Amino acid sequence: MHSTMSPYIAVNRGNSPPTEPADNHPVQIYTYSRHTGVVTTQPGAVVVNEAEDPPDYLGLAACSVCLCWMIGLLAVSYSFESKKYAMSGNYARASESGKSARITAVAAILIGLVITVTMVAWEFMKHSNCSPNC
Known part of the structure; x- marks a missing residue:
């Protein structure tokens, strides 16, 4: 049958x-x-x-290393973790790691920009108050 x-x-x-x-x-x-x-x-x-595959934000994480390397390396680590989970088929964990990479990378970029702008402003203010012999 x-x-x-x-x-x-x-x-x-x-x-x-x-x-x-x-x-x-x-x-x-x-x-x-x-x-x-x-x-x-x-x-x-x-x-x-x-x-x-869920996004791993590796490009954003790599850019964040240029502005704040300590936090940027953490973002790159989350990005690689996301890629590893996606390759193994665990899409939920890959998505979570990708979101962590994005948040960490954005934080690194913002902190790096604040530090850079503060240092440039400090140098500008230091040289603008100087006498001609400085």
């Missing part, structure tokens, strides 16, 4: 609605580290649904 019911369960991990096979062929799910593929048996079609 042959059943037309699929022995496999279709799983949708992306943002699109689940794909149902048009001709009731069994559906097989292949999950890799970053991608989920839905493959129907012959003569059906092959549908690949790629899950998008």
Whole structure:
């Protein structure tokens, strides 16, 4: 006795609605580290649904190192952690680490800008009050 019911369960991990096979062929799910593929048996079609990684803000973190290196390195560390979690498929932790990288990088940039503007203003004020022989 042959059943037309699929022995496999279709799983949708992306943002699109689940794909149902048009001709009731069994559906097989292949999950890799970053991608989920839905493959129907012959003569059906092959549908690949790629899950998008959460942002890791590595560029922002790298820029923050230039303005405040101590806090910027922490932001880069969070960014690499986010990338590591995304590669392993833990998208919730990857998103959390990405948000931490963004917040830390923005804080480093703001602190670095405040320190830079304060130092430039201090030097300007120091030289503007000086006599011509300074």
